[in-house]
Amino acid sequence: IDSNEKIGNALKWIAKILERAKIPYEITGGFAACVYGSQRSINDIDIDIPEDRFDDILPDVKDYIAYGPAQFKDEKWDLKLMTLNYKGQEIDIGGAYETKIYDDTSKIWKKCLTNLSTVRTMNYEDIEMPVVDPGDLIEYKKFLVDPKFPQQENDIESVSRYIGKESLSCFYARLKELISRNKFDLIIGAGDSGQVMAWITREIFKALDTEIPQIVVLPIYRHADEAETILFNNNIFTKELRSKTDLSKVKQILFVDDEVGNGTVVSAVAGLIQNGADDNEERTITILSENRGYNPPIKIAGNTVYFVPSRNVEANIYNAIQYVVPKILRMKTKDALKDLVEYPSEKLALNVLLGLSIKKFNDCDPIFSDQYYIIMKDRIEDFEPTRIAFEAELKSSIYALKEKRR
Secondary structure: OOHHHHHHHHHHHHHHHHHHOOOOOEEEHHHHHHHOOOOOOOOEEEEEEOHHHHHHHHHHHHHHEEEEEEEEEOOOEEEEEEEEEEOOEEEEEEEOOOOEEEEOOOOEEEEOOOOHHHOEEEEEOOEEEEEOOHHHHHHHHHHHOEOOEOHHHHHHHHHHHHHHHHHHHHHHHHHHHHHHHOOOOEEEEEHHHHHHHHHHHHHHHHHOOOOOOEEEEEOOOOEOOOOOOOEOOHHHHHHHHHHHOOHHHOOEEEEEEEEEOOOHHHHHHHHHHHHHOOOOOOOEEEEEEEEOOOOOOOEEOOEEEEEEEEEEOOOOOOOHHHHHOOHHHHHHHHHHHOOOOOOOOOOHHHHHHOOOOEEEOOOOOOEEEOHHHHHHHHHOOOHHHHHHHHHHHHHHHHHHHHHHOO
């Protein structure tokens, strides 16, 4: 019997028991990481269930118990645990709500809560099963990272790439739907994320063989101070917006971003459109981005606003689209920018790898600058061919979504 068949048989067996007893559960651990794309061997199947439900399955599993159920504690874990061995396949069933994990950084034990309401239904060898949310999986695996065991880092990277690709896929699907129902006169992006999402939007229009509206991206800032207590006056971009587009011919506007937080940037864009127009015409702004709980008013600065979330953000994950970039490229770019950008983040890798500029505060007169891209070519070996290859890969991914969704 091969390992996949052994795992599949064990999954079917334990799932049948848990479901017959109406016990909520989730697949987690290394096996969950494999389901999300990690290339690794599967040693055991990790499953979380409520601590008060262990006794309900004892009659069905008692002949296969190798350990417990009992409280188990080692240098990383403190949890209620029962280990089963079903025909050579180990299954670890852990408590969902009282488990603790040791944080080597703070030197304290932390609650490792399971959220059984956010499980994903995933497929393994034609078996559907509830799997831990990928954001939650990454969050607890961060506590397990150890240089001596690189598999945890590999799992985190694989699950992150899954999230990035899913983010792109959801954005593609929702944009395609919007294009089928609306004819947009203008696409607007804001800041570094706006540069990226405008680029992706343009490539999706191309993939769909649809006429591309005018695209304008402005170096908008949320705040004017490091403490982030003073909102930046983005009305200084009114003249720039007028020079780039004739708003008298614009009625339908698509605003794209990677995610919307409290709507500060949306309000800035709506205000700019109102200030930039020489008429009192009502315009419609459709927001397309991931949702972090934003609930916009019906009108902002005289513009009718519709929010169309591409999806809800992942737990514990910010700027999910950045994870379409392999970690090694994200880290190389972040390190190369650390003495140039005040707050370098891994998400800036996506801008640079797509040949896009990055915003600079420029003494309260923000601009987009290509200087970072130019410096990258000097600081990172073989940067340009790497950049070109990545750009081609991302374009290919977008066209692959077109074929997949025909």
